[in-house]
Amino acid sequence: xxxxxxxxxxxIARFVAKGLREEAYAVDxxxxxxxxxxxxxINSYDLIILDVMIPGRDGFEVCRELRRAGQxxxxxMLTARDAVEDRISGLDxxxxxxxxKPFEFRELLARLRALLRRSGELRPAQITVADLVLxxxxxxxxxxxxxxxxTTKEYALLEFLARNAGRVVGRAEIAEHVWDESFDPFxxxxxxxxxxxxxxxxxxxxxxxxxxxxxxxxxxxVVGETGAVExxxxxxxxxxxxxxxxxxxxxxx
Numbered sequence: 001x002x003x004x005x006x007x008x009x010x011x012i013a014r015f016v017a018k019g020l021r022e023e024a025y026a027v028d029x030x031x032x033x034x035x036x037x038x039x040x041x042i043n044s045y046d047l048i049i050l051d052v053m054i055p056g057r058d059g060f061e062v063c064r065e066l067r068r069a070g071q072x073x074x075x076x077m078l079t080a081r082d083a084v085e086d087r088i089s090g091l092d093x094x095x096x097x098x099x100x101k102p103f104e105f106r107e108l109l110a111r112l113r114a115l116l117r118r119s120g121e122l123r124p125a126q127i128t129v130a131d132l133v134l135x136x137x138x139x140x141x142x143x144x145x146x147x148x149x150x151t152t153k154e155y156a157l158l159e160f161l162a163r164n165a166g167r168v169v170g171r172a173e174i175a176e177h178v179w180d181e182s183f184d185p186f187x188x189x190x191x192x193x194x195x196x197x198x199x200x201x202x203x204x205x206x207x208x209x210x211x212x213x214x215x216x217x218x219x220x221x222v223v224g225e226t227g228a229v230e231x232x233x234x235x236x237x238x239x240x241x242x243x244x245x246x247x248x249x250x251x252x253x
Contacts, residue, residue, distance in 0.1 A: 033057030
C-alpha cells in the first residue's frame with residue numbers, strides 16, 4: 001500500500017512515516033498544500049493522510065480540490081483543533097475520516113485499516129493462496145504450516161502479489177503500490193526482491209506460486225495443467241459475481 005502523508009511538522013512527519021514504513025506501507029511525505037496536490041496528481045495512492053494546518057493551501061482546500069478533480073482516494077484528516085465545526089468542515093469538504101492530535105499511533109493504524117477496507121472490496125485479515133497463508137495483522141507468512149521469515153519490504157511485495165493473485169502485474173504497478181517516490185524505475189530492485197521471495201516461498205515446495213511472464217510482469221498462484229493460474233476461492237467468487245452482474249471487475253492493491 002502506498003500512502004501520501006501531508007504534514008508540515010517535521011518531527012511528527014518523521015515519526016508517522018517511520019511507523020508506517022515499519023508496518024509495510026510505502027510513504028511519500030510533503031509539507032504543504034501545493035506539493036500535496038502535485039504529488040496526488042502524478043502518483044496513484046491508496047490513501048492520503050492530510051493535516052489541516054499546512055502552509056499554502058490548507059488541508060480543507062486541498063481536500064476540496066482533490067474531490068473536485070475526481071480523486072476518490074480515501075482521505076484521513078489530522079488536526080490539532082478539536083472543535084466540532086472543524087470536523088464537520090473537513091467531512092463536508094470530502095474527507096473520509098478525522099483524527100485529532102495528539103493521537104495514539106495504534107489508533108491511526110486502525111483508522112487506516114478501516115478506510116482501506118471501506119475503499120473497495122473487503123481486505124481480509126488472512127490471505128490464502130494454495131497452501132500459502134498471509135496474516136495481514138501480524139505480517140507473517142507460512143506455507144504448508146512452515147513459518148517463512150520475511151523482511152518488511154518482502155512482506156509488502158508478497159501481500160500485493162497475493163491480493164492480485166491470478167492476474168499479471170507489471171513492474172510499474174508494483175512500483176506504484178509497494179515503493180515510494182524514491183524508487184528508481186531503471187533499477188533491478190523489483191527483480192531482486194522477487195527472486196528473494198521465490199527462494200523463500202517456492203524452494204522445496206510442491207508447486208511454485210511466483211511466476212514470471214516475460215515482457216509482461218509477474219503472476220501469483222498455482223499454474224494448472226492448461227497453463228492458467230488457478231484463482232484463490234475468494235478471488236474466483238469475486239470474478240464470478242462480477243461476470244454475473246455484467247459489471248467490470250475492479251482490481252485493488
